Amino acid sequence: MEKRTIATIFVFAIVAVFFFFGILLLHPFGHPGDAQMDDYMIVHTQNETGTNNGVTSIVFDYRGFDTLGEATILFSAVAGVMMLFRRVKK
Amino acid sequence: MIEYIPFISVVCMIFIGLYAAMFRRNLIKIVIGITIIESGINLFLIILGYREGGVAPIYTSLPAGTTSPERMVLPVPQAWTLTSIVIGGAVLALMVSLVMHIYRKYGTLDVQKLRRLKE
Amino acid sequence: MMEMTKIVKTVANILFPLTLIFGLYIVAHGHLTPGGGFQGGAVVASGCALLLVAYGSQWVFTRIKEKRLATFESLGAISFITIALLGLVFSMVFFGNFLAGSTLLFGTTPATGSTLADFNTGGVLPLMNFAVSVKVIAGLFVIVAVIAYASSIKEWDQ
Numbered sequence: 001m002e003k004r005t006i007a008t009i010f011v012f013a014i015v016a017v018f019f020f021f022g023i024l025l026l027h028p029f030g031h032p033g034d035a036q037m038d039d040y041m042i043v044h045t046q047n048e049t050g051t052n053n054g055v056t057s058i059v060f061d062y063r064g065f066d067t068l069g070e071a072t073i074l075f076s077a078v079a080g081v082m083m084l085f086r087r088v089k090k
Numbered sequence: 091m092i093e094y095i096p097f098i099s100v101v102c103m104i105f106i107g108l109y110a111a112m113f114r115r116n117l118i119k120i121v122i123g124i125t126i127i128e129s130g131i132n133l134f135l136i137i138l139g140y141r142e143g144g145v146a147p148i149y150t151s152l153p154a155g156t157t158s159p160e161r162m163v164l165p166v167p168q169a170w171t172l173t174s175i176v177i178g179g180a181v182l183a184l185m186v187s188l189v190m191h192i193y194r195k196y197g198t199l200d201v202q203k204l205r206r207l208k209e
Numbered sequence: 210m211m212e213m214t215k216i217v218k219t220v221a222n223i224l225f226p227l228t229l230i231f232g233l234y235i236v237a238h239g240h241l242t243p244g245g246g247f248q249g250g251a252v253v254a255s256g257c258a259l260l261l262v263a264y265g266s267q268w269v270f271t272r273i274k275e276k277r278l279a280t281f282e283s284l285g286a287i288s289f290i291t292i293a294l295l296g297l298v299f300s301m302v303f304f305g306n307f308l309a310g311s312t313l314l315f316g317t318t319p320a321t322g323s324t325l326a327d328f329n330t331g332g333v334l335p336l337m338n339f340a341v342s343v344k345v346i347a348g349l350f351v352i353v354a355v356i357a358y359a360s361s362i363k364e365w366d367q
């Protein structure tokens with residue numbers, strides 16, 4: 001095999017070793033550690049935002065700034081696609 | 091060791107996508123590999139927020155006896171996954187448009203031939 | 210892409226209004242059941258993609274004007290920003306929920322614990338759901354229609 005393939009396989013193996021040793025340092029599945037922010041949001045959703053849905057109140061009220069960034073990304077994707085296909089005749 | 095099986099499946103998914111993005115020559119296959127990596131990352135975010143024996147964090151008609159926050163799943167990783175899916179879709183749209191322009195200009199989709207056609 | 214046979218067109222004629230109603234139900238009840246703006250918008254956009262496949266991309270693209278759809282998408286983004294800035298005007302916080310707990314449109318607060326679904330709750334959230342769903346539907350439909358049309362004609366204008 002050529003030299004480029006051997007170097008790629010070597011880098012692949014190093015990344016695999018790092019991933020597999022990184023898994024063992026995470027929390028076990030089903031028992032997250034300290035979740036104070038999530039417990040506060042679950043307890044106080046109905047008082048402060050007035051909805052029953054916890055996930056929607058986080059997406060639009062507690063962390064609404066991330067939704068603003070995501071709307072910007074959608075807008076820039078549509079602008080990019082329309083700019084790339086402008087000269088296609090109708 | 092048996093409680094780490096979901097994380098091992100996420101790592102296998104990332105490595106399948108990484109293999110397709112690094113070792114294939116067709117441009118469409120490289121784009122598909124990048125999309126598989128993004129799906130693996132979304133799965134990892136959902137796996138992080140699971141509590142054992144929990145229900146969805148929605149107060150409309152809960153099953154009986156689960157109102158304390160220790161019996162509900164964490165809601166914040168689900169909000170991050172929503173944003174990540176939309177970002178993945180936007181990146182896929184732009185990658186497909188660029189691949190179409192490359193094919194229209196050079197006539198081929200082989201990566202090793204494209205390195206030598208400098209016009 | 211070429212159009213399909215009459216059987217496929219008839220089934221798509223039946224399935225598209227059902228998909229539209231289902232997607233708008235997911236958007237409208239975003240503050241009570243699982244769902245919201247992004248999820249319902251993706252469902253309706255998949256119904257529009259069904260229409261594109263059944264009738265052929267050339268037939269659909271000569272009947273919609275993609276500049277008008279892009280303006281529609283920008284209107285959704287502008288109304289989302291306007292609602293956020295109204296929160297700054299009325300309650301001194303950017304993205305503030307100024308309708309929760311008041312006597313205006315969506316103002317009642319639900320009782321704590323497991324309740325039945327009351328549509329009048331939610332504050333400013335149902336309006337934001339509607340704005341984001343308009344943005345997602347128009348954006349995904351424009352992307353799919355433009356790419357499908359540009360891949361079906363033989364030569365471009367260059």
